Structures are given as C-alpha cells and as structure tokens.
Amino acid sequence: MRANVLARNPLAGAFLSEYFVLLLTVILFVALAPFAVGLASSESALNIVAYLIPLFIAGTGLTIVLITGGIDLSIPAVIALTSVVGARLMTGESSVISVAVGVGAMLGVGAAIGAFNGVLITALRLPAFMVTLASMLFFNGFAVWFTQSSNIGDLPANYLALGKQLPIALTAAVVIGVVFHLLLSRTIFGRWIYALGQNAVAAHISGVPVQRLTFATYVLSGFCAAIASVILTGRLETGSPVLGREMLLDVVGATVLGGTSLFGGRGRIYWTFFGVLFLTVLDTALNLMNLSQFAVTMSKGAVILFAAVIDATRRRFVAFA
Amino acid sequence: MKPILEFRKIEKAFFGVRVLKGISFSVPEGSILGIVGENGAGKSTMMNILGGNLRADGGEILIGDERLVAADPRESERRGIAFIHQELNLFPNLSIAENLFLTRFPRAGGLPWIKRGELNRRAAELLKEVGLDVSPDRSVETLSAGERQLLEVAKALSFNARIIIFDEPTTSLTSREIEVLFALIAKLRARGMTMIYISHALQDVFRLCDDILVLRDGEVVAHDATETFSTDKLISLMVGRSLEQVFPGRAKTRSGEVLLEVRRLVRGEVIRDVSFSLRAGEVLGISGLMGAGRSELARAIFGLDRRSSGEVRIHGETVRKSSPRAMIRRGLAFLTENRRSEGLCMDGSIAENLTLAALPIYSKHASGWLSRENIRTAVQKMRGEVHLDAKARSEQPIRTLSGGNQQKVVLGKWLLRNPKILILDEPTRGVDVGAKAEIYRLISELAGQGMGILLISSEIEELIGLSDCIVVMRGGTIVDELARAEFDRERILRAALKAA
Numbered sequence: 064m065r066a067n068v069l070a071r072n073p074l075a076g077a078f079l080s081e082y083f084v085l086l087l088t089v090i091l092f093v094a095l096a097p098f099a100v101g102l103a104s105s106e107s108a109l110n111i112v113a114y115l116i117p118l119f120i121a122g123t124g125l126t127i128v129l130i131t132g133g134i135d136l137s138i139p140a141v142i143a144l145t146s147v148v149g150a151r152l153m154t155g156e157s158s159v160i161s162v163a164v165g166v167g168a169m170l171g172v173g174a175a176i177g178a179f180n181g182v183l184i185t186a187l188r189l190p191a192f193m194v195t196l197a198s199m200l201f202f203n204g205f206a207v208w209f210t211q212s213s214n215i216g217d218l219p220a221n222y223l224a225l226g227k228q229l230p231i232a233l234t235a236a237v238v239i240g241v242v243f244h245l246l247l248s249r250t251i252f253g254r255w256i257y258a259l260g261q262n263a264v265a266a267h268i269s270g271v272p273v274q275r276l277t278f279a280t281y282v283l284s285g286f287c288a289a290i291a292s293v294i295l296t297g298r299l300e301t302g303s304p305v306l307g308r309e310m311l312l313d314v315v316g317a318t319v320l321g322g323t324s325l326f327g328g329r330g331r332i333y334w335t336f337f338g339v340l341f342l343t344v345l346d347t348a349l350n351l352m353n354l355s356q357f358a359v360t361m362s363k364g365a366v367i368l369f370a371a372v373i374d375a376t377r378r379r380f381v382a383f384a
Numbered sequence: 385m386k387p388i389l390e391f392r393k394i395e396k397a398f399f400g401v402r403v404l405k406g407i408s409f410s411v412p413e414g415s416i417l418g419i420v421g422e423n424g425a426g427k428s429t430m431m432n433i434l435g436g437n438l439r440a441d442g443g444e445i446l447i448g449d450e451r452l453v454a455a456d457p458r459e460s461e462r463r464g465i466a467f468i469h470q471e472l473n474l475f476p477n478l479s480i481a482e483n484l485f486l487t488r489f490p491r492a493g494g495l496p497w498i499k500r501g502e503l504n505r506r507a508a509e510l511l512k513e514v515g516l517d518v519s520p521d522r523s524v525e526t527l528s529a530g531e532r533q534l535l536e537v538a539k540a541l542s543f544n545a546r547i548i549i550f551d552e553p554t555t556s557l558t559s560r561e562i563e564v565l566f567a568l569i570a571k572l573r574a575r576g577m578t579m580i581y582i583s584h585a586l587q588d589v590f591r592l593c594d595d596i597l598v599l600r601d602g603e604v605v606a607h608d609a610t611e612t613f614s615t616d617k618l619i620s621l622m623v624g625r626s627l628e629q630v631f632p633g634r635a636k637t638r639s640g641e642v643l644l645e646v647r648r649l650v651r652g653e654v655i656r657d658v659s660f661s662l663r664a665g666e667v668l669g670i671s672g673l674m675g676a677g678r679s680e681l682a683r684a685i686f687g688l689d690r691r692s693s694g695e696v697r698i699h700g701e702t703v704r705k706s707s708p709r710a711m712i713r714r715g716l717a718f719l720t721e722n723r724r725s726e727g728l729c730m731d732g733s734i735a736e737n738l739t740l741a742a743l744p745i746y747s748k749h750a751s752g753w754l755s756r757e758n759i760r761t762a763v764q765k766m767r768g769e770v771h772l773d774a775k776a777r778s779e780q781p782i783r784t785l786s787g788g789n790q791q792k793v794v795l796g797k798w799l800l801r802n803p804k805i806l807i808l809d810e811p812t813r814g815v816d817v818g819a820k821a822e823i824y825r826l827i828s829e830l831a832g833q834g835m836g837i838l839l840i841s842s843e844i845e846e847l848i849g850l851s852d853c854i855v856v857m858r859g860g861t862i863v864d865e866l867a868r869a870e871f872d873r874e875r876i877l878r879a880a881l882k883a884a
Contacts, residue, residue: 249753249754249756250747250751250752250753250754251743251744251747251752251754252752254736254739254740254743254754255743257729257732257736258729258732258736258740261729261730261731261732262725262726262728262729262730264725264726265725265726265727265728265729265740266729266740267688267708268686268688268708268718268720268726268727269708269712269740269741269797270708270709270712270713270741271709271740272709328729328731329731
C-alpha cells in the first residue's frame with residue numbers, strides 16, 4: 064500500500080527507481096560544482112572518464128562474482144602482477160607482435176589467477192573470502208619479488224596508446240559493459256548466475272552446473288582485472304608491482320554502492336557503472352577542492368556512508384512494492 | 385489422585401486450519417501418559433503449547449490448581465515443565481556442565497565470574513542421578529545419542545521439573561540405550577515424577593504408560609487406562625474413518641514399460657537394500673514414518689546423495705555417474721519436500737523460477753542466447769497448465785505467493801522439462817485444500833499421459849487416493865508392498881509402525 068502511494072509520486076518514484084544512484088551522482092555534481100573549481104569543464108570530464116574506465120572494467124568482473132554470492136579480493140594483485148609480467152615481456156621492444164604477445168600474456172595471467180581462485184573455491188570448497196585474500200597477498204608479493212621492487216619502463220609506443228588514447232580504452236569499456244550486460248540478462252549463463260546467488264541448493268537440484276559456473280565467474284573476474292591493468296599500465300607508461308594497490312576498496316565500494324548485493328542474487332552491470340561514476344565524480348570533485356589528502360579520504364568515507372544509508376532506506380521501501 | 389496437569393478445551397488454528405479442536409484431558413500426578421496419533425494429528429502442536437513455544441487460540445491449561453498463562457518457554461520451565469524435543473536442544477560445542485547450567489551459572493557474588501568448581505560438582509550430582517557416568521567437563525559432541533537423551537533429562541531435573549515431556553525419544557537410540565532410558569523413566573516415576581510420552585513405537589507406549597490418549601485430526605478420540613487398549617484397537621482409533629478428500633478417479637492401471645529400476649540400493653545406515661521398479665503411467669506411493677528413509681531414497685536416486693552400493697537403471701540402462709544434472713538429462717524430475725530451501729529462488733520472479741530447470745531448451749545455439757519470445761510462451765502455457773493464480777504477474781517475486789501457488793511453480797518448473805519420471809516428496813505439504821485438489825488432478829493427468837510418478841507422502845489417504853501400488857518403508861528398507869486391491873490404511877500404518 065505504502066509503496067504504491069509512493070510510486071505515484073514522481074519524487075518518490077525517482078527515489079525507488081534503479082537509476083537512483085545515477086540521480087545521486089547528478090545531485091552530487093550540481094552541489095559540488097560551485098566549490099570545486101573546474102569540475103564542470105571538459106577537462107575534468109575527460110579526467111573522470113579516464114579514471115572511471117579501469118575501475119568499471121574491474122568492477123564488471125566483480126559484479127558477476129558478487130551476484131553468485133562470492134567475492135574477489137585478488138583484483139589488485141591481478142592488476143599488479145599482469146602489469147609487471149606484460150611490461151617485462153614488452154620492454155625495449157617495438158613490434159606489433161611483441162605488443163600482442165605482451166597483452167595476450169597479461170590477459171592469460173589474469174585469467175590464470177582467476178582459475179587458481181576458482182579451483183580452490185570449487186574443488187576444495189574453501190571460502191572465497193579466504194582464497195582470494197590469500198591470493199591477493201601471494202600474488203602481490205610475487206609481483207614485488209618478480210621485479211625486485213622496481214618499475215619497468217621503456218614500453219612500445221603502440222602499447223602505450225592503449226592506455227593513453229581515450230577512445231581505445233573507452234571502446235574497450237563499452238564493449239565489455241555491453242557484452243557482460245547481455246551475458247547476464249539474455250543468456251542461460253546469466254540466468255544461472257542469478258539463480259546460483261539466490262539459492263545454490265535449488266539451483267543444483269534444478270540442474271545448474273554450480274561448480275563450473277562458480278569457476279567461470281572467477282576466471283572472468285581475473286580476466287577483467289587484467290584488461291583494467293592493460294589500460295592502467297599503458298597510461299602510466301610503466302609496469303609497476305604496486306599498481307592497483309589502492310583500487311580494491313574503490314572497486315568493491317563502487318560495485319556495492321551501485322546496488323549489487325554482497326549476499327548474492329542481485330546486481331546489474333549498469334548499476335556498477337552508476338556506482339563507479341558516483342565514486343569517480345566524488346573523487347575528482349574533492350581533489351579539485353584543494354583539500355588535503357586526509358580531508359579527501361574522510362569526506363569520501365562520509366559521503367559513501369551517507370549514500371549507503373539512503374540506499375538501505377530506499378531498498379526497504381522497494382521490498383514492499 | 386489429583387491431576388497435576390489439565391487441558392481445558394484447547395484450540396489452535398494455523399492460517400485458518402483448525403489443528404486442535406477443543407482438547408481436554410487431565411494427567412494424575414506421578415503417572416505416565418502416552419500420546420499416540422498419526423503424523424499431523426496435532427501431538428506436537430499440543431505439546432508446543434504446553435512447552436510455551438506456541439500460544440493457544442482458546443481454552444486453558446492448569447498446572448496443579450494454577451492457570452498456565454504461558455506462550456513463553458521460560459514461563460513453562462519455571463512452572464516445572466520440561467520438554468525434551470525430538471531434535472535435542474543441546475549445544476554440542478559446550479561442555480556437559482555448561483549445557484546444564486547455561487542460564488543459571490553459579491557465580492561468585494554478583495560478578496560475571498563462573499565458579500567452575502561448584503558448577504562441576506553440581507553437574508556431577510545431576511549426572512549421577514540419571515545414571516550417566518561421564519565427566520561433566522566433557523564436550524557434548526562426544527556423547528552418543530542415548531547419552532544426550534539422558535543429559536536432557538538431567539537438565540530437566542536441574543530446574544526441578546514436575547512434568548517431563550518426551551517426544552519420540554527412542555528414534556535415534558540403540559536398543560541398549562533404550563533400555564537405559566526406560567530404566568530411568570521407571571525410576572523417575574517411582575519418585576513421583578509425572579511424564580508424557582509421545583511415540584510411534586506402540587510397544588514402548590504399552591510398556592511404559594499408565595494411560596494412553598489417542599489423537600486424531602486435532603481431537604481426542606480415546607483416553608483410558610493402558611489395559612483397556614489392544615494394538616489393533618489403538619491403530620484403528622488412530623486411523624479413524626474421516627477425511628473425505630476428493631481424489632480424481634484414476635484410470636485403470638495399464639502398466640507400460642519399466643522406466644526406473646532400483647536394485648539393492650544402499651546408502652550407509654539410512655537406506656538398506658531397497659529394490660523396486662516404476663512403470664510408465666504408474667503412480668508408486670511410498671509410505672512410512674518420518675525418518676524411515678523415504679526422502680533419502682529419493683535423493684539417492686536423483687544423484688543428490690552418493691549411494692554406497694546398488695544400481696539405478698533408467699530405461700533399462702544403468703546410471704553410473706549420477707548427479708542432478710545427469711539425472712535431469714535422463715528425464716528425471718524431483719520436487720523436494722523443502723519448497724523454500726530446495727525448490728525455489730525466493731527472491732526470483734515466477735517466470736525465473738518456472739524456467740530455471742528448462743532454460744537449455746529455450747536456447748537455439750551454443751552461445752546460450754535465450755529467446756524471450758519462447759520463454760514468454762512457455763511461461764504462459766505452464767501457468768495455465770498448473771492453474772497458477774491468474775492475478776499474479778509473471779514478474780512478481782515468488783515469495784509474495786501463497787504456499788499452494790509456490791508449489792505449483794515448482795511443479796511447473798519440472799513439467800517444462802517434459803520429464804519421463806517425476807519424484808514428488810510431500811507435494812501437498814503446507815498447501816491449502818484447493819491447491820491440494822489441483823495437485824492431485826495434475827498427478828493423475830500426468831500419469832494418464834504415461835509419466836512414471838514416485839509419490840512420497842505422510843498422508844496415507846493421499847497415497848491410497850492416487851497410487852497404483854504402495855510400498856511401506858521402515859528403518860531404511862521396504863517392509864510391505866500393497867497392490868491397489870489390497871490398499872488398507874491399517875495394514876500400511878501397522879507396517880510403518882512395526883506392530884504386526
């Protein structure tokens with residue numbers, strides 16, 4: 064009853080819609096624009112897009128894992144290790160072939176780490192949290208050891224373009240977003256993923272290949288993180304063993320902020336896009352306001368908490384509808 | 385003897401269905417009352433009201449001369465009622481002493497500091513009283529089922545219980561443990577303890593109890609001294625002649641080819657050497673009490689649990705690698721007894737749940753791309769076939785539906801796969817009368833179309849009304865088999881109860 068009354072009111076309708084986080088982003092943008100000098104400029108827009116792309120690509124893989132009720136904490140380790148492995152292979156080279164080999168190796172390593180997680184989680188039935196936490200520590204350490212804690216530069220120019228030329232990265236992000244969205248919404252795979260997250264037992268009894276499916280989600284997540292790494296490494300012009308170290312909380316935070324449940328069963332790729340957009344706009348605005356780093360982190364924490372509270376309230380209403 | 389416990393016109397209904405219809409009886413102090421009745425007769429409901437887990441809709445309970453105002457387990461406990469449940473209420477990870485004094489640890493002054501010494505001393509006294517010779521600091525998980533049962537009695541004694549209720553206390557005990565328990569019960573009775581003993585094991589009831597009360601469909605149909613009953617009389621009283629349920633007329637059995645063959649199936653101690661076969665167009669009913677191994681049998685056939693030994697053949701072909709996925713491919717479908725936890729994705733919509741098992745059918749090519757049109761048509765068709773509530777939208781979350789409609793969705797989910805063999809485990813549990821009738825109609829129609837149906841049910845009426853043949857399970861094995869002409873409630877119940 065209450066929800067029906069609310070739904071007829073346009074304001075309440077927006078509050079209840081799944082585009083709510085997008086709306087919050089707009090409000091945030093308008094509210095902060097007067098204080099953050101240059102936020103409403105094409106320069107800052109480009110900045111936001113550039114920063115958003117790797118976050119969104121990694122978040123896409125994570126979204127799928129979260130929908131099954133899992134978690135992938137190894138994303139930063141995948142980014143770091145693929146970055147240094149790719150850079151080691153490509154440094155000093157300039158041919159297109161070496162770039163192809165390097166990028167291929169990066170994607171392969173990412174998928175392999177995902178497969179490693181997936182095997183431990185499905186075959187040994189270990190909790191995803193422990194497995195991916197352990198592999199985050201292990202592969203992070205491995206990346207540092209592999210490079211003796213130094214950066215690897217001198218990368219081929221046509222590789223750097225992948226990160227520095229926005230249209231290429233943007234195309235990659237759009238393609239991944241669209242493909243994964245269709246995968247989730249229009250294929251058997253997608254329907255199974257949601258069923259698995261909602262009730263793994265019922266899914267198993269209904270003939271869903273639960274183990275294979277779970278395995279696949281971690282491979283996809285590793286693969287997506289590797290693509291994010293290709294773009295980030297190119298943009299930085301160096302392979303770095305600490306690349307992506309700060310990214311974990313942003314990826315998880317943005318995905319969950321978008322509305323994907325940590326408990327599985329619900330989530331959408333475009334929700335993740337909204338979450339990432341919200342976080343990136345917030346970050347950019349705070350940085351433009353010339354606040355100290357502490358103030359930036361604190362404000363970020365406060366705003367995310369506030370958004371989470373609003374979102375939780377909102378979801379209680381949606382549950383009535 | 386003056387009564388220590390008296391029920392006066394106790395009423396209870398669940399969702400408008402009366403399960404207790406004015407129950408009145410009294411128990412003299414220091415006696416043992418046996419309560420018998422079929423599954424669903426209302427025994428547990430009655431005892432849960434006494435134990436304070438449920439609130440009665442009407443009537444009153446007197447303990448001594450005082451009214452019990454409860455619906456609060458702690459109030460019942462304070463008034464001296466100890467309810468020993470079928471599933472014991474112990475914390476296996478804690479010690480014996482901790483379990484005994486969980487809510488009243490002996491403490492040092494007012495401090496939250498537990499006096500270990502006194503705790504163990506008092507626990508040891510209680511253990512001695514029930515004849516349990518173990519150290520009080522042993523953890524409960526190391527105890528056998530029988531020892532845990534004794535511990536429950538010790539717990540009852542620890543708060544000076546005046547009435548102890550036993551609900552099927554012997555189901556998981558060995559015969560030696562049963563003897564120990566019975567000796568303890570006799571000892572307690574000699575000390576003037578009043579006890580209520582609920583059991584399907586009629587020979588135990590005869591042996592232990594002073595009086596027997598027979599419950600049927602929420603009514604007391606007999607309550608008298610034990611000597612006045614015979615096993616035969618007890619069973620016919622339990623069965624009664626009521627329950628006019630309408631079953632669709634089943635066409636005369638024309639047994640088709642054998643679809644499913646189970647040979648010497650064993651799974652640990654739960655299923656012991658079960659063999660049967662199911663033909664096309666046949667409804668094979670499986671009767672038995674809870675814990676007889678019926679659901680476990682279904683799970684083992686469907687590949688959910690591993691088999692220890694034995695064979696499952698489908699269309700004459702032996703199934704080696706069995707998983708639900710492989711079994712579904714071979715044309716099996718399994719509606720489990722737990723609709724919410726095993727049958728449905730409660731957050732999903734009607735359409736999502738209906739199509740879950742059949743998804744691969746709606747995809748034309750290997751990519752798994754789904755045709756929305758095909759899915760919509762299938763959902764529409766199946767909604768009509770199972771007579772799902774027409775007002776419900778297909779996008780509506782399944783949890784907003786009634787139990788009956790939810791069950792129809794589970795059934796529809798399997799029917800969309802066009803199975804050859806359908807295993808139904810308690811298909812009408814928690815389902816309203818109208819939906820029940822429609823599920824009966826569906827079962828009968830599907831069998832008429834040549835499907836082989838394995839029907840597990842605790843309602844004997846249901847089995848008699850629908851089956852072509854009924855097998856009775858007890859203790860993990862088939863103990864009796866009845867063709868349609870031999871259907872007889874008493875014989876089925878007798879076999880299930882082992883009261884031959």
